[in-house]
Amino acid sequence: xxxxxxxxxxxxxxKPKPVDAVPADxxxxxxxxxxxxxxxxxxVRSKVVSGEYPxxxxxLAQRLIRDGVLTDYQARRFLVGKSHGLTVGKYVILDRLGSxxxxxxxxxxxxxxxxxxxLKIIAPEIVTNERIVARFQREMRLVGRLxxxxxxxxxxxxxxxxxxxxxxEYVAGQSLGQRLKGGILAPVEAVGYAAQAALGLAHAHAQGxxxxxxxxxxxxxxxxxxxxxxxxxxGVLMEADSQATFATADGVAVGTVDYMSPEQACxxxxxxxxxxxxxxxxxxxxxxxxxAFPGDSPIERLGRRINNRPVPVTDRRPDLxxxxxxxxxxxxxxxxxxxxxxxxxxxxxxxxxxxxRKSPHPAxxxxxxxxxxxxxPEAPPGTAAExxxxxxxxxxxxxxxxAYPRWFRPLATLAERRPxxxxxxxxxxxxxxxxxxxxxxxxxKGGM
Numbered sequence: 001x002x003x004x005x006x007x008x009x010x011x012x013x014x015k016p017k018p019v020d021a022v023p024a025d026x027x028x029x030x031x032x033x034x035x036x037x038x039x040x041x042x043x044v045r046s047k048v049v050s051g052e053y054p055x056x057x058x059x060l061a062q063r064l065i066r067d068g069v070l071t072d073y074q075a076r077r078f079l080v081g082k083s084h085g086l087t088v089g090k091y092v093i094l095d096r097l098g099s100x101x102x103x104x105x106x107x108x109x110x111x112x113x114x115x116x117x118x119l120k121i122i123a124p125e126i127v128t129n130e131r132i133v134a135r136f137q138r139e140m141r142l143v144g145r146l147x148x149x150x151x152x153x154x155x156x157x158x159x160x161x162x163x164x165x166x167x168x169e170y171v172a173g174q175s176l177g178q179r180l181k182g183g184i185l186a187p188v189e190a191v192g193y194a195a196q197a198a199l200g201l202a203h204a205h206a207q208g209x210x211x212x213x214x215x216x217x218x219x220x221x222x223x224x225x226x227x228x229x230x231x232x233x234x235g236v237l238m239e240a241d242s243q244a245t246f247a248t249a250d251g252v253a254v255g256t257v258d259y260m261s262p263e264q265a266c267x268x269x270x271x272x273x274x275x276x277x278x279x280x281x282x283x284x285x286x287x288x289x290x291x292a293f294p295g296d297s298p299i300e301r302l303g304r305r306i307n308n309r310p311v312p313v314t315d316r317r318p319d320l321x322x323x324x325x326x327x328x329x330x331x332x333x334x335x336x337x338x339x340x341x342x343x344x345x346x347x348x349x350x351x352x353x354x355x356x357r358k359s360p361h362p363a364x365x366x367x368x369x370x371x372x373x374x375x376x377p378e379a380p381p382g383t384a385a386e387x388x389x390x391x392x393x394x395x396x397x398x399x400x401x402x403a404y405p406r407w408f409r410p411l412a413t414l415a416e417r418r419p420x421x422x423x424x425x426x427x428x429x430x431x432x433x434x435x436x437x438x439x440x441x442x443x444x445k446g447g448m
Contacts (some may be wrong), residue, residue, distance in 0.1 A: 023081050026057040032083040035074055035092050037111070044069060071095055087111075089160040091119055091167065102126065102234060107170060117155060118171070120234075122164040133164065136234075140166065142209050143233035150200030152220065152228045171228050177217030180286060187317075187324060190286040191353050193219065196227035197279060198347035204232050205272035205343055212270065214278035215259040216285060257298045258291050262334050265302045273336040276346050280331025280339075288316035292332060309334070324353055 023029055027048065031041050044064065047053040054060050061075040070078070073095040074086060086093045091108040097118065098105050103126075108119040126132060140157040147153065156167035176193060179185070185193075197219050204211065209232055211218075220228040261277035263270050284292040292310035295301035304310075310332050314325060327349050333339045340346040 022057050022079050024057065025055075026060050026078055029078045029081065029083040030070075033074075033078065034087040035070070040069065088119060088121065088163055088165055089158060091117065093119065102231075108167075115155075116170050118152075118168045120166045120168065122166070124162075127159075127162065127164045133159075136164070139209070139233040142207055145207050146204060146209070146232060148200055148203035150196045150227055150229060151203060151232060152230045154233070166234070168230075169228075171220045171222050171230075173220055173222040175217045175230070176219040176221065176227075176282070176286060177215070179221065180216055180289075184289040185286045187287050187320060188354055190283055191324065191350055192225075193221070193227050193286070194279060194283045195347050195350035195354070197229055197282075198276070198343045198350060200227065200229040201272065201275050201279070202343035202347060204229070205275070209233055210270055210272055211275045211278075212264070213256055213259070214275050214282060215256050216282050219282065257301055258285075258293070260302065260305065261336075262306045263336060265306050271336070272343055273339050273341065276331055276339050276343060277333075277336075279346070280328055283328060283331070284310065284313055287320070288313055290316050305334075321353075327353060 027041075027045055030036060030044070036044070044053065048055055048060065053063055057079060061070065061079055064070040065072055065075050071094045073093075077086065088108070090111050092111055093106045093108045094116075095107040096104065097107055103121045103123040106119045106121065107116065109116045122136075137157070140154065143154045143157075152171060153169040154166060155169070158165060176185075197214070201211065201214070211229065211232055213231060213234070214229075218230045220230050222228065259278040259281040261270065261274040264274055281292050284290075290311070291301070292313075293301050293304040293308070294311065295304055312325075313328055314320060330339055330349070331346065340349060
């Protein structure tokens with residue numbers, strides 16, 4: 001079992017203590033925390049003894065932060081007398097990144113390898129459910145196989161002193177949920193992110209993993225504008241969380257209400273197409289700033305997605321192109337069979353909205369102008385300089401003559417050698433032929 005103080009450190013808020021509760025001696029607290037190695041602690045203590053570091057607690061904490069020995073988060077805990085809860089297994093907690101319905105997320109580093117990771121501590125009330133923990137462990141075996149640029153990789157999952165945790169790739173950036181707080185996204189930007197998320201989901205679905213909780217806050221963006229799908233495999237834990245689930249007659253609906261698929265809302269079995277519906281809800285929210293299925297209560301919003309179509313996105317954004325509206329409508333189809341049948345298919349449709357169109361007759365690439373050779377100083381004035389190139393082989397010119405009839409050959413030869421004379425001869429011949437015809441006609445008319 002976990003020590004109560006150890007569990008409190010990762011599952012409850014860090015409440016500040018009165019100012020006069022600052023410990024007089026910070027060194028014992030730092031040593032008991034396990035945040036520093038023995039060598040690091042001895043170095044700090046020797047510097048305090050020698051006077052290089054101040055002995056007063058606040059001044060010492062500030063100096064250790066400045067020298068990179070402690071993080072600001074660690075120092076704040078030490079200054080309120082908390083020495084416990086900064087180590088989980090082989091990981092030392094550096095900072096708190098956020099919290100959710102399933103627990104808290106911390107920035108941490110492995111004590112031996114020094115790798116910085118994201119450490120998710122699962123909420124204690126979930127850990128007490130043995131059935132859910134068993135499902136979580138099975139799911140983690142599948143998650144360990146994932147390796148895709150659009151998926152947050154999982155490095156480790158374990159239980160230590162009663163604390164259930166998962167160790168994930170640390171992504172420096174923000175979630176699309178945080179990005180949305182700054183205003184709605186341009187359609188091209190939002191569609192690009194959704195396409196990347198669909199590619200990550202396609203990889204997860206191929207490994208037999210359904211996310212069950214796709215939403216903007218579970219889509220991270222790193223510094224290169226690359227999307228990383230977060231919390232794959234953790235959907236099974238939501239069954240134990242009354243704040244994130246909704247009981248139905250058929251079972252338990254797992255997911256976040258505003259992004260939940262109709263089949264999730266009914267507590268039915270779900271597959272990858274459910275994640276695509278949630279992705280559609282997320283895309284709708286990112287480009288419009290509104291939920292696709294609004295309502296004053298969770299039950300009303302759940303009922304809307306089961307019995308009604310979403311509010312047309314063009315009511316929110318009349319400027320959207322019809323092609324985007326078509327793709328979004330298909331993602332948000334009520335029946336799974338009316339949606340894209342795979343995440344790869346959805347990714348292709350989304351990418352098609354932003355992929356540059358190829359011209360059917362691409363123009364030939366312009367040829368770079370050839371630089372003229374420098375003028376020859378020995379050339380006579382007024383002579384144009386030729387490009388200084390190695391002469392190639394002389395072209396071979398072949399004169400081909402058509403096979404004319406024998407009676408026409410003299411005229412053809414004349415036309416080739418003296419075209420003007422041939423033209424004159426032709427005109428004379430035509431004039432003679434017309435005159436002869438006129439005479440013959442007049443003669444025949446007179447004889448009648």
